Amino acid sequence: MAEVTLRNVGKRYDDVVAVSNINLDIPNHEFVVLVGPSGCGKSTTLRMIAGLEEISDGEISIGGEVVNDLPPKDRDIAMVFQNYALYPHMTVAENMSFGLKLRKFPKTEIKQRVDNAARILDITELLGRRPKQLSGGQRQRVAMGRAxxxxxxxxxxxxxxxNLDAKLRVQMRTEIKRVHQKVKTTTVYVTHDQVEAMTLxxxxxxxxxxKIEQIGTxxxxxxxxxxxxxxxxxxxPGMNLIPAKLESNGSGLNIRLSEKLSFHIPESRAARYxxxxxKDVLFGLRPEHLTETRGSENGVGQEFPVTLDVVEPMGMETMVFFKVDGTEVCGRVEPTAAKKSGEEMQLRAxxxxxxxIDPATNVVL
Amino acid sequence: MSTAAIAVPTTKRIGVGASLRRNRRWALITSYFFLILFAIFFLMPPYYMIVTALKSDAEVAHMATNPWIIANGLTLDQFKILFMQTDFLIFFKNTVIVTVCVVAITMVVSVLAAFSLGRMKFWGSSILATGIFLTYLVPDTLLFIPLFQIVKSVGLLNSYWGMVLVYPTLTVPFCTWIMIGYFQSIPKELDEAALIDGASHMQMLTKIFIPVALPGIIAAMIFAFTVSWAAFVYPMAFLYSADQQVLTVGTVTSLIRGDVYKWGMLMAGALVAAAPPLVIYAFLMDYYIAGLTAGATKG
Structure with a gap:
C-alpha cells in the first residue's frame, strides 16, 4: 500500500493533447474516483499510472518512487478492466494465481492467497470453472480477485x-466498497457514472x-x-441553470429570472454577490431545493407559481418539469403534493x- | 362478432406457419439434393482408387470387366509389391521427415512473426504484414528457377533437406497472415492484464496468446502440412535420385515407366499417401471446432 502522486502530468498523441497539467496527491488507503464524460482523459490518466501509456510530461510516483520509466510489472499495481480481461483458457484459480506464479511465489502461499481472496469475494465454489462458465458479475469478482x-x-x-446490468451494478458497487474497507489498498477508480463516483x-x-475541474469529497x-x-x-438530475440578472434592491439583492419571476437573495449570500x-449570470439551484410549499422540512424559501410541463413519478418522490423564460427547470416534490402536467402548482425555492455562475468564465461566484 | 374477430387472426397464423414449414421443407430437399450430388461427384475418384488398388493386375488389364466393381476377388498383392519391391517406403519416410520439419519451422517462424506484426505495433509493421502476404502470391512455378540457384549454392540439390529449406517460402507467408488475424482478434486488455501481472512478451506469447489462438494455430498447421505433403513442383525440380525422393513425385516416376502405367500400384500408393492427411484432418478438425467455440467467448 502506498500513496500516489501526479505532478504536472500530461499526455500528447502527436498534436492532440489528451491530458494536461494533472496534479493529484492520493494518500495511502484513499479511494479516489476519476469521473467525467467520454474522452475527458480519465482513462488515459489511469493508464499512465498503470504504465500502459507513456507519460509525455510530468512525473508520477507510487510510494515515493518515480515510476515514469518503470514497466507495469515493476510498479506493483493491479488493474481491473471494463471487459474483465480474464484469460479464457485458465480456470478462475489459475487466472487469480497467474501473476503470483510469474513472480515465483511458493505454491503454498499462492494457494493461501487465492483461497483468502476467494473467501473475501465469495467465489470459493467457482475456483475450478472457466471464465465462459461465469456470469458477468462473477467474472467481475474474479477480475477483482486477481487484483x-x-x-x-x-x-x-x-x-x-x-458491462453489467443496472441491478448488478448497484450490487457490485457495494461489493467494491466492502472489499476496499477490508483490504484498505489505495485505489484509483475511473467511471463516467457520477452516481458511482459519489457513492464509492x-x-x-x-x-x-x-484537465481537472475540481477535486473534493x-x-x-x-x-x-x-x-x-x-x-x-x-x-x-443535474443542477438547474437559468440565465438571470443580478439586481440591486435597496440594501439587498434580487435575482431576476424572467419578467415575472424574481427572488430575493438571502442576507447570508448577498455580501458575496x-x-x-x-451583471448577467447563471442562477443554479438543485431540483431538491425546488419543492412543494407545504411543511417546513424543506427549509424556508420563496414561493412562486409554475405551470407543469411534464410530471415524472419515481415512487419515493416526483420530478416536476416546467419552463422559466424558455429554460427547462426541474423540481422534486412529494408524490402526494404533485399536480398533473398542464396544471398550475405553487413551488418553493x-x-x-x-x-x-459567471457565464463568461463558467466559474461559480 | 367477438368470435369472428378471434377466428380471423387464428386462421391467419396457421396459414403463415404452414407456409413457413413448406418453405423449410423445400429448402431442406434442395440442400440434400445438391449435397448428395456433390458427395457422389467428389467420392467417385477415391472410390475408383480403392477399387483399383484392391484388384489384381490381370483384372485391371482386362478390358471386358466393369471397372467400378471387383469381379475376381479382393487381393492385397498391389500393396505387397509396392512395399516390398519398390522404393515407396523410402519416399514415405522422406515425406514424413520433410513435412514434420517444415510444419515445425513454419509454426515457429510464423507464430513469432504474427505476434510481432499483429500485436507489437512498430514503425512499418502494417506494410511488412502486407508485404509478407504479397510474397505468397508469387507462384512456385516461377519461384523454382531462382530457388534452384539458391538450393544449389547451399549444396542441398538432390537432398530432401533442400525441401525443408524451400517449402517454408510457401507456408510461412500464408500461416503468418492467418495468425495475424487471430492474434488481432484477441482483446487488447488481455495483453495489458498479462503485462500488469508481470509477464514478459515471450511469456505473454507462450502462456496467453498461443493457448487462446490455438484454433488459428491448428488451422495454420493444417495448411502447412497440406502444402508440404502435397508439393510437386519443387521436388520435381530439385530431387532426382530415388533415395531422396518424396511421395508425390516418387510414386509417379517409379510406377510409370514410359507408356507402361502400373495402375494397381499407382492407386495403392495414392491410397497410402492420402491416408495420413485424412487421419490428421479427422483428428484435428474435431479439435479445431472445439477450440473455435472455446475461443469465441470473450474472456
Whole structure:
C-alpha cells in the first residue's frame, strides 16, 4: 500500500493533447474516483499510472518512487478492466494465481492467497470453472480477485461496472466498497457514472477536456461546485441553470429570472454577490431545493407559481418539469403534493442553497 | 362478432406457419439434393482408387470387366509389391521427415512473426504484414528457377533437406497472415492484464496468446502440412535420385515407366499417401471446432 502522486502530468498523441497539467496527491488507503464524460482523459490518466501509456510530461510516483520509466510489472499495481480481461483458457484459480506464479511465489502461499481472496469475494465454489462458465458479475469478482491476491500497492479500476446490468451494478458497487474497507489498498477508480463516483469515493476528481475541474469529497462537490461543469455534471438530475440578472434592491439583492419571476437573495449570500450587481449570470439551484410549499422540512424559501410541463413519478418522490423564460427547470416534490402536467402548482425555492455562475468564465461566484 | 374477430387472426397464423414449414421443407430437399450430388461427384475418384488398388493386375488389364466393381476377388498383392519391391517406403519416410520439419519451422517462424506484426505495433509493421502476404502470391512455378540457384549454392540439390529449406517460402507467408488475424482478434486488455501481472512478451506469447489462438494455430498447421505433403513442383525440380525422393513425385516416376502405367500400384500408393492427411484432418478438425467455440467467448 502506498500513496500516489501526479505532478504536472500530461499526455500528447502527436498534436492532440489528451491530458494536461494533472496534479493529484492520493494518500495511502484513499479511494479516489476519476469521473467525467467520454474522452475527458480519465482513462488515459489511469493508464499512465498503470504504465500502459507513456507519460509525455510530468512525473508520477507510487510510494515515493518515480515510476515514469518503470514497466507495469515493476510498479506493483493491479488493474481491473471494463471487459474483465480474464484469460479464457485458465480456470478462475489459475487466472487469480497467474501473476503470483510469474513472480515465483511458493505454491503454498499462492494457494493461501487465492483461497483468502476467494473467501473475501465469495467465489470459493467457482475456483475450478472457466471464465465462459461465469456470469458477468462473477467474472467481475474474479477480475477483482486477481487484483486482490497480488496484494499490490495500488488498485486501478477502469470502468469495471459498465458491462453489467443496472441491478448488478448497484450490487457490485457495494461489493467494491466492502472489499476496499477490508483490504484498505489505495485505489484509483475511473467511471463516467457520477452516481458511482459519489457513492464509492473518499474523494472525487472531476475531469473535463483533459484537465481537472475540481477535486473534493462527494459532498463538497455536490454542495460547493467550483465550475459550471461540475455543477451540472454532479447530481442526477443535474443542477438547474437559468440565465438571470443580478439586481440591486435597496440594501439587498434580487435575482431576476424572467419578467415575472424574481427572488430575493438571502442576507447570508448577498455580501458575496454584491460586486456582481447588474451583471448577467447563471442562477443554479438543485431540483431538491425546488419543492412543494407545504411543511417546513424543506427549509424556508420563496414561493412562486409554475405551470407543469411534464410530471415524472419515481415512487419515493416526483420530478416536476416546467419552463422559466424558455429554460427547462426541474423540481422534486412529494408524490402526494404533485399536480398533473398542464396544471398550475405553487413551488418553493430554497435560496440558501443557490449558486451563481459567471457565464463568461463558467466559474461559480 | 367477438368470435369472428378471434377466428380471423387464428386462421391467419396457421396459414403463415404452414407456409413457413413448406418453405423449410423445400429448402431442406434442395440442400440434400445438391449435397448428395456433390458427395457422389467428389467420392467417385477415391472410390475408383480403392477399387483399383484392391484388384489384381490381370483384372485391371482386362478390358471386358466393369471397372467400378471387383469381379475376381479382393487381393492385397498391389500393396505387397509396392512395399516390398519398390522404393515407396523410402519416399514415405522422406515425406514424413520433410513435412514434420517444415510444419515445425513454419509454426515457429510464423507464430513469432504474427505476434510481432499483429500485436507489437512498430514503425512499418502494417506494410511488412502486407508485404509478407504479397510474397505468397508469387507462384512456385516461377519461384523454382531462382530457388534452384539458391538450393544449389547451399549444396542441398538432390537432398530432401533442400525441401525443408524451400517449402517454408510457401507456408510461412500464408500461416503468418492467418495468425495475424487471430492474434488481432484477441482483446487488447488481455495483453495489458498479462503485462500488469508481470509477464514478459515471450511469456505473454507462450502462456496467453498461443493457448487462446490455438484454433488459428491448428488451422495454420493444417495448411502447412497440406502444402508440404502435397508439393510437386519443387521436388520435381530439385530431387532426382530415388533415395531422396518424396511421395508425390516418387510414386509417379517409379510406377510409370514410359507408356507402361502400373495402375494397381499407382492407386495403392495414392491410397497410402492420402491416408495420413485424412487421419490428421479427422483428428484435428474435431479439435479445431472445439477450440473455435472455446475461443469465441470473450474472456
Amino acid at each position: 486482490i491476491v497480488r496484494n499490490p500497492k495500488v488498485f486501478l479500476f477502469d470502468e469495471p461496472l459498465s 469515493a473518499d474523494r472525487v476528481v472531476v475531469m473535463n477536456n483533459g 462527494p459532498n463538497d462537490l455536490y454542495h460547493h461546485p467550483k465550475t459550471r461543469f461540475v455543477a451540472s455534471f454532479i447530481g442526477s 454584491r460586486a456582481h450587481t447588474g 430554497n435560496l440558501d442553497h443557490m449558486h451563481l
